[in-house]
Amino acid sequence: MTKDVSELARRPAFPESVSRAVTTPLQPSVVYASPDPDTLDAQYEGRAFGYTYSREGHPNASVLASKIDAMEGVSGGWCTASGMAAVTATMLGLLRQGDHIIGGDQLYGRSLRMLTQDLPRYGITATLADPTDAAAIEAAITPATKLILVEVVSNPTLRVADMEGIAAIAKKHGLILVVDNTFTTPRAFKAFDHGADVVIHSVTKLMAGHSDAMLGYVAAKDRDHAEAISTTIITLGLTPSPYDCWMAERGLMSFNLRYDRAEENAAALAEHIAGLPGLDAVLYPGRADHPDHNRAGDLLRGRFGNMVSFRLKGGRDQANALTRAMPEMNFAPTLGDIGTTVSHAASSSHRGLTPEGRAALGITEGFFRVSVGVEEIELLKAEFERGFAVL
Structure with a gap:
């Protein structure tokens, strides 16, 4: 009986193998045993x-x-x-x-x-x-x-x-x-x-x-x-x-590929959004009209990233209308997904600031931040056209 209990309690090692795992093993153990x-x-x-x-x-x-x-x-x-x-x-x-x-x-x-x-x-x-x-x-x-x-x-x-x-x-x-x-x-x-x-x-x-x-x-x-x-x-x-x-x-493992594709999409989307109705401003460091464009070019070596922000002429009503008109676009308080996400700073990341504090930073009720993903750029352009059309 003692031997049976001992065998049940023993923690077997992984089987020996002449090959190895391609991916890193997941090790969920909370505690690790030392010999003494x-x-x-x-x-x-x-x-x-x-x-x-x-x-x-x-x-x-x-x-x-x-x-x-x-x-x-x-x-x-x-x-x-x-x-x-x-x-x-x-x-x-x-x-x-x-x-x-x-x-x-x-x-x-x-x-x-x-x-x-x-x-x-x-x-x-x-x-x-x-x-x-x-x-x-x-x-x-x-x-x-x-x-x-x-x-x-x-x-x-x-x-x-x-x-x-x-x-x-x-x-x-x-x-x-x-x-x-x-x-x-x-x-x-x-x-x-x-x-x-x-x-x-x-x-x-x-x-x-x-x-x-x-x-x-x-x-x-x-x-x-x-x-x-x-x-x-x-x-x-x-x-x-x-x-x-x-x-x-x-x-x-796919970071470089994702970053490069999303950055390419962001530059194209920023240019496209700039020509749509209802827009007050579009912010992308790669655009010549960005206030820090020259510094970004020198500091970032021409890598302007995948983030695009824009400000509508209207306020919360137009912000609601825009997001509702883009059901295929994820409206979420985050960034960095493989797909594109749209965020509204006043109701998410910067909701803790006073309206005056947000205004001092240029964050209005019509201010949006876009984390551009790796989709086909024509799909992104079409979706934003659909959203801006209601404005």
Whole structure:
């Protein structure tokens, strides 16, 4: 009887094979067994490599992070449960009570909320400044300033930050430069090559690319910064699930192809939308009428991305009419899917701002952001023609 119980309790190893799996195995185990306390000590003290508890890291997160590391030209990055988890780990890992942070005034809505509402509860203050004007960023520096957070291309207004100027200012004043590279990705912009100290991604978006995995990523050049961020991830339980990491790694396999096709579609769609009725403005960094077109061309090496924004002449009524007239177009508060999605900032990403705050950024009730996908461009043009026709 004892032998039977022992056999049932034994954890068999995978069968040996002379061939290997083509895809990375999914490893959902929460806990990992070590042979003895000395080995566990060696793992925790860094003298031996091994997994312990999945909140502290797991194989699928390691594989995904290493692939994004290679894209960004860094090592030691961490995957997190979401893009905002990466922002949270960076802010709480690197800042303390009494510190001051400068943020771009056109960040993602939840990042803006964190800087202006959440961090102040912990005694960390923030000032928002125009990232397209490096002098405005420098003017916001105080003796307590420790960190600058900017997006290369802002969400959702698609303004292009003066990254060269901001990097020079951060270096001059000894500040940590944190760059959210979600919109641009390393396909268009390698932030560490342009003075970034920390790089953040919402992997949920273009990198995973299929709206079925929620993840973030953060990497730091400085070892002390990296350790502070990773400790915060572990302590706060910001680690992602193995399944989402496994799905995102699959998405990375087609990333370059998806990005290039979506970027090509975005340029064509922006040009097409510009000629449709009811439009007040179309925003795409690749267009000559974009306020930061020249900077985008130099900074992004002609890679203008897959994001297009536009503003209708009318307000909420016309916004409702437009989306209802495009039933084949996914109206959703997200971006980066393999198909095109249309988002309304006032009712989703930036709904937490006051109407006056949104207006200051140019976000009206008729403002839309389009994450262009890989469909046939003629289908996209036809669908937007159908929508704008009701205006």
